[in-house]
Amino acid sequence: MSLIVDARDQEFCLYEMLNIQELFGTARYGEHSKEMFDMALELSRKITEEEMLPFYAEGDRVGAKLENGNVSVPECYKKIHRLMNDAGLFTMAVSPEAGGQGFPYVIDLAAREYYVFNMGFLLYPEASVGAAHLIEVFGTEEQKRKYMMKMYEGKWGGTMVLTEADAGSDVGNLKAKAVRMPDGTYRITGSKIFISGGDSDLFENIVHPVLARIEGDPSGTPGISIFLVPKYLVNDDGSPGRRNDYSITGIEHKMGLKGSATCSMSFGDNGDCYAELLGEERKGMRIMFQMMNEARIGMGLQGMGTASIAYLHALNYAKERLQGADLMNMQNPEAPRVPIISHPDVRRMLLWMKAHVEGMRALVYLCALAIDRKEAMEGEEAARWHGIMELLVPITKAYCTDMGFRVTELAIQVYGGYGYCQDYPVEQFMRDLKIASLYEGTNGIQALDLVGRKMTQNKGANFMNFLVEMNKTVARYKDRPGLADISRDVQDAINTLADMGMFFARCGKEGKFLVPISNAYPFLNLMGTICLAWLLFWQAGIAEEKLEAILAKNGVGAADKKRVNEFLREHRDGAFYHGKIMTARYYVKHVLPQASAIARSIKSEDLTCLEMLDESFAF
Amino acid sequence: MKIVVLVKEVPDMESKFKIVGDAKIDESQIAFKMNDFDEYAVEAALQLKEKFGGEVVIVSSGPDRVTKEVRQAFAMGADWGIHVSDPQIDEGDNFVVAGALVKAIESLGGVDLVMTGVQAEDDQAALTGVFVADMLNFSHCTNVVKIEVGADQKSLTINRELEGGLNEVLEMATPAVLTIQSGINQPRYPTLPGIMKAKKKRLDLKKAADLGVGAIGEAGSKTKFHKIFFPVSEHKAEIIQGDAKAAAKTLVDKLRNEAKVI
Known part of the structure; x- marks a missing residue:
């Protein structure tokens, strides 16, 4: 394994x-x-x-x-x-x-x-x-x-030079300046921070795309252009020439990602930082956001992938680590010690982790496939799924990085005190993942993107199509014998989401825009939770059909639970499909109910967090 | 140089092994991979090709799924291959399989070297390589840990691993069969461009009849299969207490009279 x-x-x-x-x-x-x-x-x-x-x-x-x-x-x-x-x-x-x-x-x-x-x-x-x-x-x-x-050959490196001390989430506020030279090139001045890989000894040369404002261009995001600033200027024969005029003024000392140099950079201290315009003037933001969907799905992948390795390490540890007697034998001091996976609280943690990892995997791949379909296929279906992907991107980024982080934190819990020690890798998984909720647009920004832009994008058609797809999945599998009860729970949750969509639309019409804005993050969690329930239910539907076929083929009656379990212990695919059904059931019964609690809280229209005085937070 | 590498597919040892009717492993529950020892042989062959030119041909016998392992060798850089696919060959023992591989090698004509792993991870018989050498009437060397080829591309200086960290150095001439020991090199990783090319490389499918393999299945085998079982672990241990002198006496007594080994 x-x-x-x-x-x-x-x-x-x-x-x-x-x-x-x-x-x-x-x-x-x-x-x-x-x-x-x-x-x-x-x-x-x-x-x-x-x-x-x-x-x-x-x-x-x-x-x-x-x-x-x-x-x-x-x-x-x-x-x-x-x-x-x-x-x-x-x-x-x-x-x-x-x-x-x-x-x-x-x-x-x-x-x-x-x-x-x-x-x-x-x-x-x-x-x-x-x-x-x-x-x-x-x-x-x-x-x-x-x-x-x-x-692309990997000989030269590249970065993305965007952030300044006062221009992070508020990128339009940036101060870096570019001056046009008679030969059509530019000279850059300014200071940048948080530049990943701003310098390294992995590459012969590094090419920095730098966001700056050409002298005289308007303030805010419309005035931003993007430039290429090479570490070494390139000679006519392609070889690296003189060292460009910028310096690395520091690197951050971070909680995780310690191998990655997060650089502060100062451009043009001697007035001679060479730069070439990339694309057209004042199109910097549009160029930089060209790859935004891929970049944010990639962040979701970081959350999901790190959660996956943390879960599998915790599972492996829980199967090997002996501690305590079996629950049914607790009173007997001579009872044999059992692997900690036998303990109910450890099983609960492992199943919570498994459900989130597998739901997130489906979400990340679903979004990625929508991009491939749009590239490779014509037609209405590819376009419809691409629209759903646009809607789901902020959820993929924020929900997968936040839930992924919680999976890594639970992995430490499964390891017990050892998980807190550097002798085991799980604490590093957690430290290394924390950044993912912060960079590439903080998760708060993602929630605003979801509520303020994506819900109404394409005149709300993307959201409606998403609801249609979820309803179709429930309709397809709701009569399966093992899924009837959880299908009702999933249907209720989809209805809750549809209702929340209408509620936000009504808030907009009635001028109560502060309700969706201040609840953007809880809403993102509500939608992420329902989305994962849908994906896990979809998987359970497929798994149930396949498991039924396997049992029939091997002459195992589904009614005889003991016999089924004996068979599944020895049958790899059978055990896998059984796991998919159990995982969906666990998620729907134990995680999904949180969505209705969030819905209730949002619909209360309570704005305490805005009405609270700054002066009253602490004394 | 024209080099043939014999590659075997073996179960991933982390798979769940289930024996059906004392007779066979339930293969539907198993993941398969290339025999590690053969991977070293593929790398050794590719290094010789890089130095002297020529081609590396992969020959493998087994069911359809072994094409995965052959293409893995293609992705590392091997040129083309022959897949010997016949259930009746698979039912035979190492002697039958070696006979079929020999027919495939002979169909190539003028082979300089045949290389394969010193043994397979699954049955650990270490027989196929030497059977093949004998049937081809080639000289051979087992446990190879170093290969030097002379400028004439015909003379070989081979280090053969012995027990106790010793090597013996042999000189031999092509054509020859070499069974390669692990650690002789570090097998390269396939590359994505290699994987994409692997799909288009030539892989000939040959049945026993195509190759003119004579005796196959049980009839052609030199061994008779009885049964397969998991060895029973008996956990018998006795700690002899007391002072050293008395304990030693008791131990000798037990070894002589109970275990009857001295």
Whole structure:
């Protein structure tokens, strides 16, 4: 069993639930096959387990270092970077025309699921590929030749230089300035913070896309442009030339992701920081948000993938760690010690983790597949699912990073006091994941995006289509013998969500916009919870049909529970499908009820949190 | 150089093994993978090809699912392959399988080297390589930990691993069969471009009749299968108490009279 990803669940999600094999019928992916995808995922598993996981703690303990203005990364990062780069993993979804491998995005994510927990390392190559992609879409032919190819080849790095001390969530407030030179290039001045991989010794050169305002352009986001600032200027023959005029003024000392250098940068201290415009003037924000859906789904993947490795480690520990007697034998001091998975409270934690990990996996893949379908297919269905994806992106980002964090925290709880110690990896999973609720738009910003923009996007059609799809799933499986009761609970929850949609619309009409705004985050949690219940119920429906067929084929009567359990203990697929049904049942019975509590709280229209005086918080 | 690598598919040892009727393992519950030892052989062959040119041909016998392992070797860089697929061969013992592999190798003509793992992880018989050498009438060396090929590409200097950390160094000539010990190299990872190319590489499917394999199945086997079972762990241990002198005396007494081993 892999301690990183449950490969059986991954396969179920991709092929039995989402039917990604339909991509093989498209012109774009006609040459691809399941066998090829299996080999790619196996490669990712192998390289992660053999080459990355053993050095995960070392990256954390050594950390990135800044000395004499230069950043050095933990030495162990260099080999894994070379191996993964040679294998082509970082450019898996990049188009073959640009030198990439041309895999669908959903398979790229499934491969990344193995190594995404190690974001302290991964930010270097991922930021590089992201920056190269911006050049691919918006750069001139010369910029592509000069920068992009070497970045995709992994020789040169890239970053995203956006944040300033007073321009984080409020990016329109940025002060970095660009001055146009007679030759058409620019000179940049300004200070930036929180730049991941702002410098490193992994690359020969680094190309920074930098947000700045051209002198004289309007304030706010409409006046922002984006520039390419290379660490070394590039000579005509492609070799690195003079060192550009910027410096690394510090790196942050963080809770996690310690191997990733989070840099403060000062541009143009000597008035000679060379920059080239990327795309058109004053289109900086639009360019930077080009990849926003992918970037935010990628954050959801970080939450889900880290939760997955934490859950599987906790499960493994709970099966091996002996402590206490069996509940039915508690009074007997001589009773044999049992693995802690036998204890009800530990089982509860493990099932909570499993349900969230598997629900989040389905959500992340569903969104990724919607992007692939839009790219590869024509037609109304692909467009409809793309609209649903747009709606679900803020939930994928925020819900998966918050719930993923809680899964890692529960993993520590399962390990007991040892989980708090650095001898075991679970505390690092938690520290490394915390950042995900903060960067790429804080989860509060995601909630505002959901309530303020996505619910009404496409005149509300995306939300309506989402409700239709959920209702269809319930209709399909509601008469299955084992699912009747939970199908009613899921239907009630969908009705609650529909009702909340109408309630917010009414608030808008009645001018009570503060109600949705101040409840945006609870609402995101409500919708995330209902969304996961839908996905897990969908999976249970498939699993129940398959399990029924397996039992019938093997002559096992479903009514004889004892016999069924004996059979399932020995039957891998049977046990897997049984697990899917149990997981959905647990989630619907024990987690989903929280959605109606949130709905009740929002509908009270209570605005205490706004009416509270600042002066009254503490004394 | 024309190099053949024999690759076997084996169960992932972490699978749940269930024996059906004392006779066989329930394969539907098992995940399969390439025999680790064969992976070293593939890498060794690829390194020789990189140095001397030529081609690396993968030959594997087994049911349809073994194509996964052959394509894995393709993704590492092997050129093409032969899949010997016949249930009656699978029912035979190592001798039958070796006979079928030999027919496939002979169909290639003019092979310089045949390489395979020193043994398979599942039955650990370490027989197929030497059977193949004998049937081909090639010289062979087992437990190979180092290979040097002379400039003529015909003379080989081979290190063979012995017990106790010793090596013996042998000189031999091609054509030859080498069974490769683990640790001889670090097998490369496949690459994504390699995986994409692997799908298009030539893989010939051959039945026993196509290759002219004679005796197959139980009739062709040199061994007779009786039964398969999990060894019973008996947990018998006795701690002899008392001072050392008396305990030693008791121990000798027990070894002589109860266990009857001295």
